[in-house]
Amino acid sequence: MQLSFIDYVVISIYFLFVISIGILLKRKVKSSTDFLGGQGGKNAIPLWITSLAFISANLGAQEVLGMAASGAKYGIMTAHFYWVGAIPAMVFLGLFMMPFYYGSRARSVPEYLSLRFDEKTRLLNAFSFATMTVFSSGISLYALAILLKVLLGWDFGFSVLLSAGIVAVYTFTGGLRSAIYNEVLQFFLIVLGITPLVYAGLRRVGGWSGMQAQLQPVMTHTWQYMGSANDNPMGIGLFGMVMGLGFVLSFGYWCTDFLLVQRAMAAKNMSAAQRTPLIAAFPKMLMPFVVILPGLIAITMTKMGGDFALPFKADGRMDYDMTLPTMLAHFYPSGLLGVGLTALMASFMSGMAGNVTAFNTVWTYDIYQAHINKNDTDEHYLRMGKIATVAGIIVSIATAYLARSFNNIMDLLQLVFGFVNAPLFATFLLGMFWKRTTGHGAFTGLLGGTASAAAVHGLTAAEGKGGWLLPGSMSPLHEFHSTMGQAFAIAITAWIVCFIVTVIVSLVTKPRPDEEMRGLVYSLTERPQETETRWYLRPVSLAAGVLAMTLALNYIFH
Amino acid sequence: MLDTLLDDLRFPIGLLFLIFSLILVVTGLILPLKPGADTNLNLFAGGVMGVFGLFMLVTSILAARASASGSEQH
Numbered sequence: 001m002q003l004s005f006i007d008y009v010v011i012s013i014y015f016l017f018v019i020s021i022g023i024l025l026k027r028k029v030k031s032s033t034d035f036l037g038g039q040g041g042k043n044a045i046p047l048w049i050t051s052l053a054f055i056s057a058n059l060g061a062q063e064v065l066g067m068a069a070s071g072a073k074y075g076i077m078t079a080h081f082y083w084v085g086a087i088p089a090m091v092f093l094g095l096f097m098m099p100f101y102y103g104s105r106a107r108s109v110p111e112y113l114s115l116r117f118d119e120k121t122r123l124l125n126a127f128s129f130a131t132m133t134v135f136s137s138g139i140s141l142y143a144l145a146i147l148l149k150v151l152l153g154w155d156f157g158f159s160v161l162l163s164a165g166i167v168a169v170y171t172f173t174g175g176l177r178s179a180i181y182n183e184v185l186q187f188f189l190i191v192l193g194i195t196p197l198v199y200a201g202l203r204r205v206g207g208w209s210g211m212q213a214q215l216q217p218v219m220t221h222t223w224q225y226m227g228s229a230n231d232n233p234m235g236i237g238l239f240g241m242v243m244g245l246g247f248v249l250s251f252g253y254w255c256t257d258f259l260l261v262q263r264a265m266a267a268k269n270m271s272a273a274q275r276t277p278l279i280a281a282f283p284k285m286l287m288p289f290v291v292i293l294p295g296l297i298a299i300t301m302t303k304m305g306g307d308f309a310l311p312f313k314a315d316g317r318m319d320y321d322m323t324l325p326t327m328l329a330h331f332y333p334s335g336l337l338g339v340g341l342t343a344l345m346a347s348f349m350s351g352m353a354g355n356v357t358a359f360n361t362v363w364t365y366d367i368y369q370a371h372i373n374k375n376d377t378d379e380h381y382l383r384m385g386k387i388a389t390v391a392g393i394i395v396s397i398a399t400a401y402l403a404r405s406f407n408n409i410m411d412l413l414q415l416v417f418g419f420v421n422a423p424l425f426a427t428f429l430l431g432m433f434w435k436r437t438t439g440h441g442a443f444t445g446l447l448g449g450t451a452s453a454a455a456v457h458g459l460t461a462a463e464g465k466g467g468w469l470l471p472g473s474m475s476p477l478h479e480f481h482s483t484m485g486q487a488f489a490i491a492i493t494a495w496i497v498c499f500i501v502t503v504i505v506s507l508v509t510k511p512r513p514d515e516e517m518r519g520l521v522y523s524l525t526e527r528p529q530e531t532e533t534r535w536y537l538r539p540v541s542l543a544a545g546v547l548a549m550t551l552a553l554n555y556i557f558h
Numbered sequence: 559m560l561d562t563l564l565d566d567l568r569f570p571i572g573l574l575f576l577i578f579s580l581i582l583v584v585t586g587l588i589l590p591l592k593p594g595a596d597t598n599l600n601l602f603a604g605g606v607m608g609v610f611g612l613f614m615l616v617t618s619i620l621a622a623r624a625s626a627s628g629s630e631q632h
Contacts, residue, residue, distance in 0.1 A: 010581060192603070192610065203597065335582050335585035335604075336582060336600050
């Protein structure tokens with residue numbers, strides 16, 4: 001891919017704006033809450049911004065590049081990650097869980113765990129989350145540097161330092177607000193930068209009907225081939241999709257991941273916090289048309305022959321990861337190519353900044369203030385938040401280099417984080433809706449769920465992965481059709497084990513008095529008073545609208 | 559008013575997309591189409607970004623004016 005002078009101008013202007021936003025917001029940072037985030041207050045962030053930041057925090061490289069790749073590989077079935085694997089969970093978060101996060105006055109998700117359960121459960125969650133965020137940030141940085149090397153021939157070290165440096169400037173100066181503002185800017189850039197590609201691509205392949213004519217029917221239907229794992233390229237059956245992705249993984253991610261919840265908690269009041277994920281759900285349900293359709297268009301054009309084809313890897317398999325960059329290079333002229341590439345870079349940097357700002361909050365509030373230095377001045381915690389930001393970026397850079405040298409270590413880390421995250425939603429569900437749940441129950445349940453996740457991975461196999469607990473001569477207890485199917489089964493098992501262990505241990509340990517759990521458990525908490533007077537903007541009305549539209553999309557593409 | 563404008567995210571977003579729009583429209587008018595292309599994508603994207611950028615910019619300026627006149631009345 002060859003960039004022209006004008007493309008570099010576009011990229012430079014974007015970097016200038018991103019840094020300027022951070023510097024302009026510096027004057028608003030006067031306390032640790034301004035920098036690390038907290039609830040409401042004079043510096044509360046408008047609802048439209050928290051809503052777009054909520055989905056932008058998830059609109060990282062994995063989504064933009066990964067979903068286009070999945071679109072080319074699996075077809076429109078990839079939209080399940082939105083219409084099944086995101087929207088219902090976002091609605092649940094807005095209607096049922098946000099009142100506890102916001103109403104408890106917790107500054108973070110681990111802090112809610114401390115209020116509801118105990119310090120050991122908070123520390124377990126805070127430590128695993130903090131570690132996971134800095135490593136995820138480093139992996140984002142690594143992937144961006146590799147992409148820039150492949151596409152533009154940029155030096156790995158230069159790409160890493162340039163991207164990390166820009167993220168460092170705007171997160172260090174403006175804190176969470178700056179990260180959120182830039183996420184919104186990046187959202188518009190990604191949408192407006194990639195939409196012309198969809199437009200041009202659809203014209204080339206003859207629209208949706210043209211793709212239907214060229215591709216196998218399984219590529220253009222979401223539900224029709226879900227009866228059996230053998231019938232679709234994902235290798236997932238209906239139960240695995242609905243229970244694994246639609247419930248355990250989706251609710252576990254969207255309802256408990258602090259990186260996302262933090263954006264809603266920055267809203268001005270309870271009603272706005274509840275509406276943040278609900279309003280975010282509207283653009284979220286349309287994102288498949290921006291990030292998945294390019295993949296379908298690319299595979300259609302490859303089948304049509306002519307002047308476009310997806311590239312192949314060295315081992316002869318199609319390189320789906322290059323779907324979006326190949327499409328950009330094919331369709332975009334100078335100028336727009338710069339915008340498209342900027343959108344890609346923005347998605348990587350948005351992912352990194354989101355992770356760094358969530359890391360500095362959890363480190364400062366849930367590890368440093370809770371366990372290392374409890375009673376210091378706010379100025380001190382603000383300084384610590386800034387130090388954590390720089391430290392987070394340095395660890396991310398180190399991780400990027402580590403990933404380059406030992407790619408398997410990164411795969412292993414991501415696997416272990418998956419084990420830790422899989423059972424989390426059971427803990428939150430029981431904690432919020434069953435007052436009998438105890439801290440010992442929650443902690444033991446989390447450990448049990450994590451151990452069971454590791455056991456399922458170690459005893460089963462898929463596409464040559466897993467089975468590491470078995471002696472060499474023994475065959476796996478079950479062979480999955482795909483690693484995705486295996487991941488869903490791991491999540492389901494971890495969730496069930498965590499749920500059962502938490503219930504059993506809670507029943508044999510002493511519960512906390514009701515008075516201590518007001519505002520933390522559903523049955524002991526008054527329903528929040530709705531402050532929004534317009535009926536169509538109330539959380540319940542928004543939720544109904546979101547679900548109706550999602551059902552319609554599922555039906556149209558079934 | 560400038561302070562209010564700088565606090566409003568719509569202002570930098572509008573400004574950025576207007577600049578991008580200008581670059582794309584000018585590039586679209588100057589450069590020939592890519593071989594095999596049937597649409598001037600630079601012109602198309604520049605137009606869309608221009609409308610969006612203008613909308614964000616105008617709404618932020620109107621909001622800043624309203625805020626300034628509100629504080630004058632107080």
